Amino acid sequence: MFRTVALRVHSAVRTGLNLNKPTVLAAFPARCMSHESTETDAEFDNRYESFFNRKDIDGWELRKGMNDLCGMDLIPEPRIIVAAMKACRRVNDYALAIRFLEAIKNKCGGKVNEIYPYIVKEIQPTLTELGIDTPEQLGIDKPELALQSVYDMS
């Protein structure tokens, strides 16, 4: 009796182990929950540039990509901005391009006088080609309208 039970337990445990072994190994790399990103800066730039260079990009994805960039602790490289400007041209949305330039200027933070002129110098050929004005040329780098509060609107 005991022998039978022991054999059965033994075989069951062995099957269980054999079955579990590959599952555990397979499951482990899939659950990389939080670890440092191994992406280099160049890879990051390439990824975003190719994202904005996609031929079938639409307004939704473009906004998503630019929103993500604005949420990160970085200022995008000029070539990413150029790709984004061209994407704005492809989806025919002028306001997005201006808004993104404004956001870039805001991201320069305290070093706006050093970084922003450099970025504008780098992307100026594209801006001229596409007919995009910088916020300064449009005159919206200073507050233009004092708007009514939404709570006072009828």
Place this chain on the structure above:
Amino acid sequence: MITSRLILLNLKSKSILPLSQLNIIRPPKAPPLIQRRTVIGFADKHTFKDEDEWIRKRIGNREIVGYGTNGEPEYVDRVDYPFPSLRWKPPYPEIQALREKEKGDWRLLSIEEKKALYRANFRQTFAEFLAPTGDWMGIVGVALILTSIGIWLYMLLKKYVYVQTPMPKSLSFNSQQAQCARMLQLRTNPCTGLASKWDYEKMKWKSKPWYIPWEDPYAPIIECEEDLD
């Protein structure tokens, strides 16, 4: 009994106008004194059968053009999510014509048209929503007013209340010294507090805390007449 019935009958027969006509005579309902505007928010979501209907009720015929901040159909001007999920203005004829023109060469657009396109998409520019509001002045002002009210209350209590009902005896300077000695005897707070600052072998302070005025709390207390009361 009989008379009251008769009266009722009489009244019925004498009724001049049917009810439907009475309604016509009634003056039209006056508008409420306070016009309450209905803002449809998250709390009203359950009152709609369909979520799309709720969204449409909130945003009118504005276009949903992106994911926005949190996937909700809301317009917010934020620096970290500069592209909200809605266009700010609902489509109107002029802007629709302008959108057709926008599909062409952008160099042909005038500055006003470019600004109109921007304003149709976004409520405020970065420079506008980052401009200082000056609200801090009111906040500081109200805070200072409240603080001064507190100081006034303290001064009035000192002047009029605690003159008539004196403070308890245990608040006298001598009692505080005795309390300090007692706390040292009880070794209160021996790790970081009072007793840790006292050297029990040499019977003096290792380092006297700034809030203790006595070099030697065990010194004999000289009682004055006030304390004896």
